[in-house]
Amino acid sequence: MTLNFYTLGVIYLVYSFLGWVAETVVATIRGGRFANRGAAAGPFCFIYGTTGVLLAVSFGDLRAEPVYLFFACMMAATVMEWITAKLLERLHRRKWWDYSGKKFNLNGYVCLQYSLLWGALGTASVLWGNNVLLQLCAQIPVWLLRPAVWVSLTVAVLDQIGSAVLVQQYAARHPVLEQLNQRLGKRSDTLRRRIALYIEKRIQYAYPAAARQEQTALRKGEKNFLSVSDLLWLFVIGAFLGDMVETVFCRVTAGVWMSRSSLVWGPFSVVWGLALVLATVLLRQEKDRSDRYLFAFGTVMGGVYEYVCSAVTELLFGTVFWDYSKFKFNLGGRINLLYCFFWGIAAVIWMRYGYPLVLRGMKKVRSRVRPWMTVLLAVFMAVNMLTSALALARYDARTSGEGPKNSIDTLLDAHFDDARMERIYPNAKKVAKAG
Numbered sequence: 001m002t003l004n005f006y007t008l009g010v011i012y013l014v015y016s017f018l019g020w021v022a023e024t025v026v027a028t029i030r031g032g033r034f035a036n037r038g039a040a041a042g043p044f045c046f047i048y049g050t051t052g053v054l055l056a057v058s059f060g061d062l063r064a065e066p067v068y069l070f071f072a073c074m075m076a077a078t079v080m081e082w083i084t085a086k087l088l089e090r091l092h093r094r095k096w097w098d099y100s101g102k103k104f105n106l107n108g109y110v111c112l113q114y115s116l117l118w119g120a121l122g123t124a125s126v127l128w129g130n131n132v133l134l135q136l137c138a139q140i141p142v143w144l145l146r147p148a149v150w151v152s153l154t155v156a157v158l159d160q161i162g163s164a165v166l167v168q169q170y171a172a173r174h175p176v177l178e179q180l181n182q183r184l185g186k187r188s189d190t191l192r193r194r195i196a197l198y199i200e201k202r203i204q205y206a207y208p209a210a211a212r213q214e215q216t217a218l219r220k221g222e223k224n225f226l227s228v229s230d231l232l233w234l235f236v237i238g239a240f241l242g243d244m245v246e247t248v249f250c251r252v253t254a255g256v257w258m259s260r261s262s263l264v265w266g267p268f269s270v271v272w273g274l275a276l277v278l279a280t281v282l283l284r285q286e287k288d289r290s291d292r293y294l295f296a297f298g299t300v301m302g303g304v305y306e307y308v309c310s311a312v313t314e315l316l317f318g319t320v321f322w323d324y325s326k327f328k329f330n331l332g333g334r335i336n337l338l339y340c341f342f343w344g345i346a347a348v349i350w351m352r353y354g355y356p357l358v359l360r361g362m363k364k365v366r367s368r369v370r371p372w373m374t375v376l377l378a379v380f381m382a383v384n385m386l387t388s389a390l391a392l393a394r395y396d397a398r399t400s401g402e403g404p405k406n407s408i409d410t411l412l413d414a415h416f417d418d419a420r421m422e423r424i425y426p427n428a429k430k431v432a433k434a435g
Contacts, residue, residue, distance in 0.1 A: 002134075015129075016045055044159070046156070058072075058311040060311075063127055066123060068331060070120070073125075076308070082110045083282065099111040233362060233369075237358055239272055243262075278301075295347065298344035303343060306339070310335070318430060324336040392425075395421045399430055
């Protein structure tokens with residue numbers, strides 16, 4: 001079998017469970033008593049599943065080069081751990097783990113010895129583990145595999161959402177939901193409190209550092225949190241600016257004007273939009289760090305991010321949107337050292353000049369931007385991205401010789417024919433599908 005939604009679902013669930021087993025065993029041995037790791041109610045550490053899927057999708061084509069594969073897995077898993085630690089601190093106002101006492105650590109979120117371990121585990125999963133799971137999936141009848149994956153993933157998502165809600169006491173901060181919850185009766189309220197107590201005890205035992213910590217100084221003094229609407233506007237601004245920068249860069253270096261958009265409507269680069277949002281969220285409190293720190297962060301994070309974007313879009317649409325095979329020091333044609341340095345420069349420029357300027361502009365116009373404008377923008381971008389994804393998927397199928405199967409395919413063929421798609425995505429190259 002090949003990688004698809006169902007096999008990736010199995011990888012996600014299995015690695016989440018194995019990660020929970022490994023962490024629980026290690027924590028139990030160290031603490032001298034059973035420590036049920038993981039914040040969810042079930043026996044899962046979902047960061048392992050997420051990372052497993054990320055590595056499976058991104059680095060399958062590096063199996064023939066184990067050295068490159070090791071370092072790629074090490075970097076990707078380390079970045080994933082750093083992002084998770086940072087986001088957990090933002091959400092829960094505490095550090096869930098702290099490697100400050102270990103050598104070669106970064107902000108206490110990651111350290112060299114665990115990065116090497118993640119590299120070894122990631123390499124093993126890509127070289128052997130995923131193949132075992134794919135062979136297992138091939139033995140399970142389709143009529144059983146697909147419903148089982150859907151049910152398991154639904155339970156996993158509900159587990160994560162429910163645990164986050166209970167730990168954060170979300171209902172207590174939202175009177176309407178709290179009133180609705182009370183109407184469910186004493187039994188449901190008792191069950192809710194028991195589950196909440198159970199999860200809180202798990203966190204205290206599994207992550208004693210987080211349970212003991214006071215709010216971090218970072219969070220105590222932080223003001224003006226970025227709201228969802230702020231992130232949406234940052235995404236759109238970043239997507240537009242990224243598209244403009246790439247368009248001008250292509251004109252200067254190649255002497256031609258060409259579309260650099262990710263979407264079928266408007267000059268928007270989703271890759272750049274997501275990158276600037278991610279950089280802003282993760283580096284907003286690091287803006288006083290040195291330029292070298294920001295440059296190093298942008299170089300590493302940008303390289304991993306671009307590689308993953310390339311691999312994911314190839315898996316989803318059967319198309320490569322950029323190819324750096326002709327550049328020196330490239331990795332699979334997905335990234336190259338020069339452009340990784342560009343990501344580092346972009347991180348410095350954005351945090352030093354771009355973000356402060358955009359933030360001042362957003363503050364000035366915030367009172368003039370009505371909620372309906374933000375909603376309208378969100379709907380437009382959502383429809384734009386969905387339509388673009390469908391058009392790309394249909395373009396891939398059409399160029400593979402598949403005729404329209406329904407009215408949606410017929411509509412896409414009429415409005416997004418090959419000529420139009422080639423104008424929007426001039427650098428897109430179709431790749432042969434494995435299997």
